[in-house]
Amino acid sequence: MGKKTKSVNKKADLKKKVEEPAEEVVEEVAEEIAEEKTDGAECKIIKVSVSTSVGCVRERNEDNFYADEFGMRLDEEEAFTGELELNCRRIFAVCDGMGGEEFGNEASEISAGVIEFYKDRIREAQPESLHSIVNAYSINANNEIWEMVRRKQGYQSGSTMAMAIVDEDNVNVFNIGDSRVYFYYYKEKKLKQITEDQTLAMKRLKEKIYTEEQAKNSPDCHRITNFLGIDEFGMGPEAVHTGTFPSDPMMILICSDGLTDMLCDEEIADILSERMENHADALVDRALENGGVDNVTCVVVSF
Numbered sequence: 311m312g313k314k315t316k317s318v319n320k321k322a323d324l325k326k327k328v329e330e331p332a333e334e335v336v337e338e339v340a341e342e343i344a345e346e347k348t349d350g351a352e353c354k355i356i357k358v359s360v361s362t363s364v365g366c367v368r369e370r371n372e373d374n375f376y377a378d379e380f381g382m383r384l385d386e387e388e389a390f391t392g393e394l395e396l397n398c399r400r401i402f403a404v405c406d407g408m409g410g411e412e413f414g415n416e417a418s419e420i421s422a423g424v425i426e427f428y429k430d431r432i433r434e435a436q437p438e439s440l441h442s443i444v445n446a447y448s449i450n451a452n453n454e455i456w457e458m459v460r461r462k463q464g465y466q467s468g469s470t471m472a473m474a475i476v477d478e479d480n481v482n483v484f485n486i487g488d489s490r491v492y493f494y495y496y497k498e499k500k501l502k503q504i505t506e507d508q509t510l511a512m513k514r515l516k517e518k519i520y521t522e523e524q525a526k527n528s529p530d531c532h533r534i535t536n537f538l539g540i541d542e543f544g545m546g547p548e549a550v551h552t553g554t555f556p557s558d559p560m561m562i563l564i565c566s567d568g569l570t571d572m573l574c575d576e577e578i579a580d581i582l583s584e585r586m587e588n589h590a591d592a593l594v595d596r597a598l599e600n601g602g603v604d605n606v607t608c609v610v611v612s613f
Contacts (some may be wrong), residue, residue: 354396354478354557357612361389361591365568366602372407372414373566373607374422374469378429382422383607389591396478396557399433401425402609403473404489406566408537413462417455417469421538424451425473432475440475441551444484448538449546455539468539471549472505474562476611481562483552487537490570491552492563494582501579504552508536532567561589562611568604572597582610 358378364371364386371386378400380392394400405421407414428447435443448471459467470487483491485505493502506512511530514520520528536547561582569578573596581592590608597606 354613356394356396356400356476357391358394358402359389359391359588359590359610359612360608361588361594362607363387363594363598363602363605365605366598368605370415371605372418373568373605374405374407374418375564375607375609376401376403376405376422376425376473377609378402382419382426389588389594391588396476398477400476400611401429401432401473402476402562402564402611403471404564404566404607404609405538406470406487406489406568406605406607408468408470408534408539412464413458413467414469416458416462417467417539420454420458421451421469421471424454437554440482441484441549444473444475444549444551445546448486448549449544451538452541452546453544456542459539466539466542468534468537470534470537470566472564473549474564474611476557476562479557481555481557483555484549485552486547486549487534488532489564489566492565492578493555494561494563494579496559496561499579499583501575501582503575504555506550506552507531508550509534557613559613561613562609563589563593564609564611565593566605566607568602568606569593569597569608571604572600572602572606 360375360377362371362373362375362383374383376382378394403425405418407418424447431443455467470489472485472489472491474491475482483504488507488509491504493504509531510533511525511528513535514530515525525531540547581596582589586592589610593608594606
């Protein structure tokens, strides 16, 4: 099944108005364009590219994403690009339903959907309150997943979450599980992993039971120690706040492990360094070429 590709144009409604002949509409459009130009001079523009695929082996896509005004996944295979003004905080995330548990598709859909419910609170939060708002989101998403499991009379379900909250000056990064956030710096041509996997392999690496090579190749690298849906008693997992970073000229990559299991860091960096319309789609396509053993989802935000 081919990915559905679309390009999102924020000015589509404005163009429709221009086509209308009414004089008052023309005046209204002129005012809007002048206002837009004034605002545009004050706001950064970011480019967003998104792609998700079921992969070459799985029967269904249990990944989901949240791309601010562009929303969440609607189809099994999807790819699009668009632009957003940084006139407020913008929220981007990837959620990976746990394939080893029941209802992974529903769990990731809940995880992405609850972000929409918290969008305004995240946008309006004071910097010192942002982590607590994201933790409130994680508790709510955790509880919604458990409620879904109870309705379906299941045993357990869960989802990861990797999130970047972007404004004109800063990028705040949060994660739960093993979905990742990377930064690619244009000037240095360098890819840097920002999040740390919450897995049994990483735990044993920190305890010096595993070497880095052993941790990377161990089955424990897919045994997640923290996820949305982990707690049936309403407390929920805490989202790790990796840090607040300056909005330097760079790309932000948020992805599920379906990408990082198929591509090494050098391959990811090579693709991000190229000029193209949809970097997310190029990354997903390379993962499929390399075997695509899992669902693959990428969100790329370019400054």
